[in-house]
Amino acid sequence: MADYLGSCLCGSVKFEVQGEFDSFFLCHCRYCQKDTGSAHAANLFAQSAKLVWLAGAEAVVTFSLPGTRHKKSFCRCCGSALPSTHDADSLVVPAGCLDTDIKISPTANIFTSSKAGWVKELDSLPKFDTLPE
Secondary structure, eight states: OOEEEEEOSSSSOEEEEESOOSEEEEEOSHHHHHHHTSSOEEEEEESSOEEEEEEOGGGEEEEEOTTSSOEEEEETTTOOEEOEEETTTEEEEEGGGBSSOOSOOOOEEEOGGGOOGGGTTGGGSOOOSSOOO
């Protein structure tokens, strides 16, 4: 059983995921585009892993979009995306909030019918290790 540590950008919230992830989806739905401000969300899913808040649980806010299954948890101080529980036994962890390397590669792109048009040619763009001058 693996343990993963994570936190928000400002460091107010710290957590541990105890267990393994079942899947890793890059979600291109409009909801994920809106709540990430990007082309897609990168979320890890687990049915049996346990989420333990190590610090700052009181700073975690969860927004549930009415009429949908879409949820987003985030730090009320810095806005960083954080893990949330969906349904009774489903944990969703934004990959970018983890401080520990993950062993699973993305499983699939989902909701590709909503994929942003501007992502199609990203591989052909110049690449820089840091901010270009």
